Amino acid sequence: MAQNTVEKTSVTLLGLGAMGTALARTWLATGHPLTVWNRTPARVAALAADGASAADSAAEAVAANTLIVVCLLDDASVDEALAGTDLADKDLVNLTTSTPAQARARAEWARERGARYLDGGIMAVPPMIGVPEAGGYVFYSGSRELFERHKETLGIPAATTYVGEDAGFAALHDVALLSGMYGMFAGTAHAFALIRNEDIDPASLAPLLADWLVAMAPAVHQTADHLRSSDFTTGVVSNLAMQVAGTPTFLSTAEQQGVSPELLSPYFELMRRRLTEDNGEEGLTGVIDLLVQ
Numbered sequence: 001m002a003q004n005t006v007e008k009t010s011v012t013l014l015g016l017g018a019m020g021t022a023l024a025r026t027w028l029a030t031g032h033p034l035t036v037w038n039r040t041p042a043r044v045a046a047l048a049a050d051g052a053s054a055a056d057s058a059a060e061a062v063a064a065n066t067l068i069v070v071c072l073l074d075d076a077s078v079d080e081a082l083a084g085t086d087l088a089d090k091d092l093v094n095l096t097t098s099t100p101a102q103a104r105a106r107a108e109w110a111r112e113r114g115a116r117y118l119d120g121g122i123m124a125v126p127p128m129i130g131v132p133e134a135g136g137y138v139f140y141s142g143s144r145e146l147f148e149r150h151k152e153t154l155g156i157p158a159a160t161t162y163v164g165e166d167a168g169f170a171a172l173h174d175v176a177l178l179s180g181m182y183g184m185f186a187g188t189a190h191a192f193a194l195i196r197n198e199d200i201d202p203a204s205l206a207p208l209l210a211d212w213l214v215a216m217a218p219a220v221h222q223t224a225d226h227l228r229s230s231d232f233t234t235g236v237v238s239n240l241a242m243q244v245a246g247t248p249t250f251l252s253t254a255e256q257q258g259v260s261p262e263l264l265s266p267y268f269e270l271m272r273r274r275l276t277e278d279n280g281e282e283g284l285t286g287v288i289d290l291l292v293q
Helices: 018-029 041-048 058-064 075-082 100-112 144-154 169-195 202-216 219-229 240-256 265-277 287-291
Strands: 011-014 034-037 067-070 091-094 116-123 137-142 159-162
Touching (some): 011 058, 018 034, 058 075, 075 100, 116 169, 137 144, 169 202
Parallel strands (some): 011 067, 091 116, 137 159
């Protein structure tokens, strides 16, 4: 019987918080040699017991392998961890949450030290790592060649989505999607607040609300089409004038229910401002241009 002799890529992982530990256990479970380092030695010891090589310092961990994955608290932590390490000819993949500007600066910082660079934005929580059916994935941006070289290894903990040579694009996509998520959470918070003091079981509203949000989600495609064409009227069913006319009902209902309108009012104000600049036949896309400074 033929044996599988394909050598699996060795990985160095800096950072063993909840996400880093989940990444580490997934690589170990699939047979990838793994060197780990963390400022808290106890976390290193736990993974060493499962087969990881423990490094006493970040510099030692970096020296062990070519592929270096960083998953730390913030950009400042990356500076601290990598200070004094030799990154020449290393493949540095930074999964630390950052801003686009920080990612671009980190890419230049890596190049100055002789390293190749990829930035990543993780669209998952730790329990989703290593569970393909959970739907988690990671945005990657920076060197396409580097991404293609390590795509298989990086794709083991979670699916991969490459979004461009600009190192800041992974962080930008990450924050854009999470911003949409928080907008949804704001709307659901207001919805539940409206029924909070009524004889309505929140569990009965939840499936109705979830189904409604799913039904509305395809509207993002129309928004994208409007932005690409600069025609904000195509396919509009409920135009801006009609929607602005309806906003007093939402505000009055909130007042009657004893609910603060602070989550809705800023958006309604943008709608009213846009209406003063438009004939009212467009949809809601125009508020985006009011946000761009």
